[in-house]
Amino acid sequence: MFRKLCDREGTPTVSLDKDELRMDGIIDESGEIPDSQEMHVQRVGKGAYLVRAVSANGIPELDRVFQS
Numbered sequence: 312m313f314r315k316l317c318d319r320e321g322t323p324t325v326s327l328d329k330d331e332l333r334m335d336g337i338i339d340e341s342g343e344i345p346d347s348q349e350m351h352v353q354r355v356g357k358g359a360y361l362v363r364a365v366s367a368n369g370i371p372e373l374d375r376v377f378q379s
Contacts, residue, residue, distance in 0.1 A: 327362070337364050 349365040
């Protein structure tokens with residue numbers, strides 16, 4: 312899936328797919344995004360970034376992310 316890098320008032324942003332966020336339980340069936348949901352963005356290499364949803368338990372470890 313390709314997404315365009317956008318300028319949001321001087322901050323670069325990329326949209327995430329709502330259906331995939333819904334599958335992971337990050338947004339509800341009606342597509343509502345919780346105001347309190349934080350996402351952790353980490354640069355993992357040149358031109359490569361990892362986005363993880365922050366839960367009450369914190370940021371999931373990479374070994375757990377790639378097992379799912």
